[in-house]
Amino acid sequence: MFVAIMLVLVAVGTVVFHFLSPWWWTPIASNWGSIDDTVTLTFWITGVVFVAIVLFMAYCVFRYRYREGRRADYTPENKKLEWWLTGLTTAGVVGLLAPGLFVWNQYVTVPEEAHEFEVVGQQWQWSYRFPGADGVLGTSAPQNISDDNPFGLNPDDPNSQDDILIEDDEVHLPLHKPAKFLLRSIDVLHDFYVPQFRAKMDLVPGMVTFFWATPTRAGTFDILCFELCGVGHHTMRGTVVVEEESAYRAWLQEQPTFAQSMTEARNGAEDDSRENLKLVLGEAEAGSTAR
């Protein structure tokens, strides 16, 4: 009796906890409501099965508990019942899989009109790159990376020059515009995830990965790294600000392009070498090298 009651309590307790739990989805802020729907559907189908099985066990434990002189039934198999159960389970599984695959098809199909931008991950910070006026991101390679060129862009690629570089963990995105997140890591695996967007993908060094999402709610959201990337993994954070397109444009305007940052760097470098020259040649000669 006690055991049967405990089993019932486990089933009921689980359901009660499910409905009363204060821990639930963080309110969504993207187009991926369909992902939440698949999860909800799965909760319903599997929840019913779970409760049914545990209650059935409780019933058996109570009804068929040991009694002196009682004998268990001897029925090695029951083909009909077994096929029925197999059939029903198959139907349930198809009911889960079909919507799952349907939504996955949307997940892997990036809309034509999506605007691309790049997320760059490295231990343990985020940075971002937007295509400039030409709308195309320039090529990049780890071999190009230096203090002056932290993104590793190809300086000879004309497409790189107007790329907008954001060396900061905060990025802005326009509201209601599908965005294709191109993901690039320069060291180890990372994973770009904004829980309110529901969509994520790993960053893998040596390749560019992607996913897409349309932000549907204005606000400031946390970006978390979701793939273990070393001791600083839990500190690898960023923020995404979703705002009206005009505000987004204004923000983007203020960010430096690759060409600008290179010029700055070059000027900086010239300043440095001038300093060195001064040291080597002395004040007087240094004065004559100045144009």
Add this chain to the structure above:
Amino acid sequence: MAYVTHDDAQSVPLAEVGEMELYHAKSWVTKYVFSQDAKVIAIQYSVTAIAIGMLGLVLSWLIRLQLGFPEVFDFITPADYYQFITMHGMIMVIYLLTALFLGGFGNYLIPLMVGARDMVFPYVNMLSYWIYLVAVLVLVASWFVPGGPTGAGWTLYPPQAILSGTPGAEGGILLMLISLALFIIGFTMGGLNYVVTVLQARTRGMTLMRMPLTIWGIFVATCLALLAFPALFVGAVMMTFDSLLGSSFFMPAIVEFGELLDYEGGSPVFFQHMFWFFGHPEVYIVALPAFGMVSDLLSVHARKNIFGYRMMVWAIVVIGGLSFIVWAHHMYVSGMNPYFGFFFATTTLIIAVPTAIKVYNWTLTLWQGNIHLTIPMLFALAFIVTFVNGGITGLFLGNVTADVPLSDTMFVVAHFHMVMGVAPLLVVFGAIYHWYPLMTGRMLDETMGQFHFWVTFLGAYAVFLPIHYLGLLGVPRRYFELTDISFIPDSVQTLSAFVTVVALIVGFAQLVFIYNLIVSRTKGEPAGRNPWRATTLEWQTAEVPPGHGNFGETLPVVYRWAYAFSVPGARDDFIPQNLPPDQVPTDGSVS
């Protein structure tokens, strides 16, 4: 109907099995230390596995202390934390569960249950254990090298695993890889033994379709392990090369903290494929023996034949086969070709069907039974509850779309603990309560058993159930702390503290169990022969505990399946597998 397994009128022609030459130990050392007797090897494996498992348990406490009370235990640094979770995960999955199920239960039960005198290659079997022990020692040694053990996560994903941003990149990761390679070598020696013994050394009349499901589970799990471990072995060797010799199997061009490394062209995703080609079958390497053993516990203690035996056997075989084509469901967001998602989601959900059938058949075994609520039965019931719970969350994670927001969250942690941590361990406990009387001749203490059961079952459920909901909220796994995350309310910390307290209680309940194991060895109630009135051969030996060679002068002959419980017309509610049909006492009624 020639193959109907449960029909004992149909005596299968008895194949002759030659008597095997037994190795007879000449000294104490060869009898108990370098023993070639599978039963002694089984105990050695089990004791070692449980000992290292205790370390895994202590590590889980440290992890939980950090998560539950982040500010309080400031001797735990982030590096420590990542080392703890890595070693905890690896120890639990490989060095505890795999070793205990196959090396422990496999060695003890296979020869006894199929009616063999020992494993077919006893010497190799002995080596298997000693290599396993060395593997464990190498693993533990990683705490004593500069940099400590690896903190790469139990999945050991490169490039991170061998780069300096991860703790243990100096020596820990190499010792981990070496230890795994040793484990696999040792396991292969044992595994070949288990498979060949099941295939070649069954006694007369023990057809495959008369074998207890315990043996089916262990047998198929061993086949999986023999096929899956090589992938991990090769991956480990390749990663060792990348780390030591500068090869680039898994390493693309990388700039690490501003410095260009000397690697080029390798693929980190390639390692993930190799890891999970092993890693997914690994789940079933742990689960299938548990499936088999729990079937037998349910049947014996409900006094009823297992429902749908043939379906159960085929389900084990089909699950084993399918488990090799679902691995990339761990990689939906890994950056592999996203179209693979369609294939792997489909195969993964197909596996749910045979798995569900097993669950139905377990519950239908209870139906119309005569259920003794013994400790093994309680654990078996708890297994069904936790396994169903953990299994259904697998349908979320397997169904590609639903996995996207949930992957790498606490939902995953809750899922795999429920399904491959809690559920199989409950079977381990049930099995120990069930077979301890055979191994020692004494019963385990019932009161301590009740206490152990209720605290473990309800506690573990209370620990892992709420953690799913943290995952839903978006709480990441493998996070040292959750400071400054705007969507995480304070209540999460309260819940974490609660979970930690319960986990500690559950942990300490295991000490009661260990205590029970030790005292009952000498103080337990004498079990006598066959205390559970079971049908299988291990309970029909000449002496209890079974001596060297298992069976007396002659090997038993098997006349029927292992589930002849409550057969109408028979006097007793069980008929041992080796009782000749003409000697079965009848109840007097005409049958």
